Amino acid sequence: KRAARAKSEFGPVVQSYLGYLRAQQEVVDDRVSRHEVSPDYYRRNSNRIGALRQMAVQTARETRNDYLPELEAVALDELRTLFDEPPDVEALRVSETLNYTFRFLGAVRSGKEKFYLFARLDPFEQAELRKKAASRAPSGGRSTSVSVPAAAGVPVSRPRRTSAPEN
Numbered sequence: 001k002r003a004a005r006a007k008s009e010f011g012p013v014v015q016s017y018l019g020y021l022r023a024q025q026e027v028v029d030d031r032v033s034r035h036e037v038s039p040d041y042y043r044r045n046s047n048r049i050g051a052l053r054q055m056a057v058q059t060a061r062e063t064r065n066d067y068l069p070e071l072e073a074v075a076l077d078e079l080r081t082l083f084d085e086p087p088d089v090e091a092l093r094v095s096e097t098l099n100y101t102f103r104f105l106g107a108v109r110s111g112k113e114k115f116y117l118f119a120r121l122d123p124f125e126q127a128e129l130r131k132k133a134a135s136r137a138p139s140g141g142r143s144t145s146v147s148v149p150a151a152a153g154v155p156v157s158r159p160r161r162t163s164a165p166e167n
Contacts, residue, residue, distance in 0.1 A: 011066025
């Protein structure tokens with residue numbers, strides 16, 4: 001039922017991502033049924049998949065665009081998997097950019113766990129942010145900021161290409 005609703009509401013890219021998440025849930029379900037993983041591992045990964053699904057659907061509905069950035073969902077104790085120096089989650093603001101690599105999308109509760117969701121910026125977005133930061137840096141120095149807030153009104157996803165690429 002959920003898949004049929006997603007099919008009518010979302011384009012092929014979002015549908016594909018939601019299908020990928022369903023397949024990941026099936027893998028985790030299979031592994032726990034074979035006792036290959038602990039119940040804690042199963043719960044954490046099932047909750048993570050749920051958080052990713054929530055954010056994917058929310059992003060697709062808000063942007064009305066058949067594009068999703070590469071999403072990362074981490075629990076508080078997993079922030080070091082993305083950041084050498086984890087950010088203070090209480091100080092994070094939605095759309096804040098961290099280390100020119102991730103944009104904070106928000107926190108999602110899935111099951112009994114809270115996950116912090118980030119969109120990995122593509123190389124073009126990273127280069128553009130670095131260029132903007134360099135132009136704002138003092139003339140003789142380099143910017144040492146690790147957090148660059150996104151401009152107000154900038155969509156979380158990139159716009160669709162409107163023209164064919166040139167060869």
